[in-house]
């Protein structure tokens with residue numbers, strides 16, 4: 001019989017903008033009336049997501065340490081439950097996505113959503129200009145559009161995605177969260193006090209909106225301030241961290257492909 005779906009609601013967290021771009025490409029492939037809920041900033045999360053009947057839900061998130069960031073996991077857990085088709089999307093920085101996609105799939109199933117597709121796409125790594133450099137690129141965007149189109153076709157059937165293909169690479173219980181580390185984030189004299197970092201912070205971590213003062217208890221280390229500073233004035237002043245990132249980058253220079261899962 002198939003499902004009569006003509007509208008999509010795409011919800012995403014995207015501190016450095018790559019998840020947003022993947023979601024937009026998927027939406028083009030879906031060719032439905034699109035609604036977008038960028039819940040990156042605190043005020044956007046305050047507004048909530050009023051889901052409509054007969055709407056395809058696309059839930060997207062970056063991967064942090066092979067998991068979903070706690071912030072978005074908790075937010076998605078508060079979405080209204082019920083029977084509706086959903087797509088799970090994660091975006092990773094060309095290293096790996098481990099359990100993040102399974103975690104998002106499980107979250108959808110626990111809500112009663114019928115998962116009609118899942119995908120892990122690549123975006124330039126939040127901490128690097130080398131890992132996944134400039135991705136999603138045109139080839140990724142094309143792949144994301146094709147994924148959207150395939151989901152649209154899947155909706156014409158009553159099929160749902162089983163967990164089995166996801167379990168070939170992911171495990172329950174999921175891997176432990178990254179240990180909370182405090183970034184030694186510094187600000188150079190290039191800072192023009194434009195407050196771009198303050199405005200783009202997903203958790204309001206800048207104390208008194210001062211670009212040089214970050215509350216480490218609030219900071220989720222998403223690197224939005226670092227990547228989005230128009231003057232390139234933010235830098236990490238920690239040799240161990242920079243060495244680790246350089247090693248991570250040199251081990252992940254190969255081009256990782258997106259993973260697509262359909263029923």
Ligand SMILES: Cc1cc2nc3c(=O)[nH]c(=O)nc-3n(C[C@H](O)[C@H](O)[C@H](O)COP(=O)(O)O)c2cc1C
Nearest residue numbers: 014016017018019062065066093095096123125126
């Ligand atoms: C704290 C943190 C942890 C991350 N962990 C991973 C990881 O485990 N694997 C990976 O490939 N990329 C990892 N990344 C990179 C992001 O998943 C990737 O850059 C993603 O495209 C960022 O999405 P955004 O641009 O929407 O913020 C991590 C980034 C951050 C900030």
